[in-house]
Amino acid sequence: MKMGKCSHFSASSHIGGYSMKKTAVVILLCVLGMIFPRTSVTAQDQSPDDTAIAEEAFIYGFPMVMNYAVMYEYFIDTTSDQYKCPFNEIYNTARVYTPADTSVVTPNSDTPYSFFCADLRAEPVVFAVPEIEKERYFSVQLVDFYTFNFGYVGSRATGNGGGKYMIAGPNWTGEKPAGVDKVFHCETDFATAIIRTQLFNPADLDNVKQVQKGYQLLPLSTYLGQKAPEVAPDIKWPKIDKELAAKDPYGYLAFLLNLCPPVGAAEVEAPMRARFLKIGLEAGKSFPCCELTTAQEAALKKGAEQGLAAIKKNTDAIGATVNGWHILDITNDREACDGDWLLRASIAMAGIYANDSIEAAYPITRTDADGQPLDGSQHKYTITFPAGKLPPVKAFWSVTMYDGKTQLLIKNPIDRYLINSPMLPDMKKNADGSLTIYIQKDSPGADQEANWLPAPDGPIYLAMRLYWPKTDPPSILPPGHGTWKPPGIVRAD
Structure with a gap:
């Protein structure tokens, strides 16, 4: 990529409008190998200020770039095999995720998803949820x-009685309409809704479909019943894929900043955006927006390398480790992050679109209770919940298996990607009332197969999901410091 006055796409807002064949996170993780021009610049030629600004950017x-990759594939690129629907429409996935779903890492296979992406430039949108049985x-x-979580509707947040809610963009200043229960104010021109509906078992799928029909979205x-305002101009959406994002992360950021105006709480970011001008990064302009020196180009490369390394390192520090499980402590909103952009980036790397811990807690692990890497090609493992000490939740819990290399679901002979609490009636308990899950690549035998969580023939990545965790003891909250602790994984061979 020649980094001069032009780039591979124009980020000017043409205010004229998720494509990834693998995973959204792969795009950003590949940035460490970005294609920058080779130069003979020495370390002394690089400006520390420029490098620091590049790392900050x-x-x-x-x-934000990770989010755009998913958004492009889900709501913009109609040729993508992951495409869902246009803006301001609802898409219902009347199934749970499988190994064929590769847009998002560590996908949830517990709950059928519904999605919408709201374009809030012209006017707010109103979405309705139906009354849903309390169970x-x-x-x-x-x-x-x-990627801030700026609002919740659902069993925990608003109850199962149904209701109407409005999402308003950063420039809307009207009053709450009659009949609307609550207005959620979004700081950016586009907002994504991720809707999870519990599936009790395969026979329950038709009931989930009926619930999904009740999710509605209207301008x-x-x-x-009024005349629609003037339609917002089209945007020329830049194509994104693994290679393009790896070449030009700063160019994508320049484009995206134009969709994230610094108004309201976001005004605190104005000085930072002013600093970005020094490395040629300006909202709505092609990157770089000015001629860069060879030293500045080298600073961009170094800043990106340092930034990625910092995100990776900090991701391991979110939360606490208990019995080999790293329990993420997530409250991903503007107030909680309070200008800590490294925290926000680390949450995205750990699992973009992760719920706040009060909605769902996420113990994750790549190691056994002794700190040794989990590897299905080398060992068999078990995890045993003592009698009366299953995960304490008000909704349900699950343990999901992923390929340790990709953090995607894995194919297996019984098409089982997780074990969750709705499966308990079919599982076998031990004589003392405890429950053992067998974690291995081959079947443990017909008599134990109900408790088998198939593993990959290689590195293992495991994630618990504890939906609506209890706040009274025993509880996993606060994450990593609660009175309930996930049992460690032990080698069975």
Whole structure:
């Protein structure tokens, strides 16, 4: 890539409008090998200020570019095999995720998903949720372009009684309409909703479909029966894939900043954006927006390398490790991050679109209780919950298996990607009332197969999901410091 006055796409807002064949996170993780021009610049030629600014910009933009990759594949690129629907429409996935779903790492295979991406430039949108039986958990997670969780609707947040809610963009200043229960204010021009609906068992799928039919989305003008405002101009959306993002992360950030105006709480970022001008990065302009010196080009490369290394290192520090499980402590909103862009980026690397811990807690691990790497090609493992000490939740819990190399679901002979609490009636308990899960690549035998969680023939990555964790003891909250602790994984061979 020649980094001069032009780049491979124009990020000017043409205010004229997720494509990844593998995973969204792979795009950003490949940035360490970005294609920058080879130069003969020495370390002394590089400006420490420029390198620091480049690192700051990389860390700041990391989750935003990752989010755009998913958004492009899900809602923009109609040729993608992961495409869902256009903006301001709801897409219902009437199934759970399988190894064929590769857009997002560590995908949830517990709950069928519904999605929408709201374009809030012209007017707000109103979405409705139906009344749902109290036994069925559901949640609507609202995520802005910064990847902040800016609102929740669902069993925990609002109850199962149904309701109408409005999402307003950064420039909307109206009053809450009659009949709307709550207005959620989004700091960016686009907002994504991730809707999870509990599936009790395969026979329950038709019931989930009926619930999903009750999720509705309307422009505010349609909801009010008024004339629609002028349509927002089209945007020329830059194509994104693994190679393009690896070449030009700063160019994508320049484009995305134009969709994230620094208004309201985001005004605190104005000085930082002003610093970005020094490395040729300006909202809505092609990157670089000015001629860069050879030293500045080298500073960009070094800043990106340092930024990625910092994100990786900090990701391991989110939360605490208990019995080999790293329990993520996540509250991913502007107030909680409070300008800590490294924290926001680390949350995205750990699992983009992760719920706040109060909604779902996430113990994850790549090691056994002794700290040794989990490897299905070398060992068999077990995890045993003592009698009366299953995960304490108000909704349900699960343990999901992933390929340790890709963090994607793995193919296996019984098409089982997780074990969760709705499966308990079919599982066998030990004589003392405890429950053992067998973690291995081959079947443990017909008599134990109900408790088998198939593993890959190689590195293992495991994730627990504890939906609506209890706050009273025993509880996993606060994450990593609660009175309930996940049992360690032990070698069975």
